[in-house]
Amino acid sequence: MAGGSRAPSSEPTVSLPELRSLLASGGARLFDVRSREEAAAGTIPGALNIPVSELESALQMEPAAFKALYSAEKPKLEENLIFFCQMGKRGLQATQLAQRLGYKEARNYEGAYREWLQKEG
Numbered sequence: 001m002a003g004g005s006r007a008p009s010s011e012p013t014v015s016l017p018e019l020r021s022l023l024a025s026g027g028a029r030l031f032d033v034r035s036r037e038e039a040a041a042g043t044i045p046g047a048l049n050i051p052v053s054e055l056e057s058a059l060q061m062e063p064a065a066f067k068a069l070y071s072a073e074k075p076k077l078e079e080n081l082i083f084f085c086q087m088g089k090r091g092l093q094a095t096q097l098a099q100r101l102g103y104k105e106a107r108n109y110e111g112a113y114r115e116w117l118q119k120e121g
Helices: 016-025 036-040 052-059 063-070 089-100 112-120
Strands: 029-032 081-084 106-109
Touching (some): 052 063, 081 089, 081 112
Parallel strands (some): 081 106
């Protein structure tokens, strides 16, 4: 399936090596869309925890309200956003949701926290 296929069904994903280099360069914002309990037990360094159930309202907040609630700047529409969960499914939901809201550079870290823990933990 290699090649320049631009089918809308091909989900925008990021691999672990890509994720590492984006994080090292500060080229992307990372969001942990698991529950607060899951994120509290361990997350990828630098990730902002916004459970997938809250994401839609979070991404539609005024920037000041977002900052007050999450202690972080609200992402801009043109920023690289990477979402992840435990296994990949909620990260995909989050990516699709963000794209619907106009975040064109939203991607899902497909390996999710499970892979990160195996390789980096």
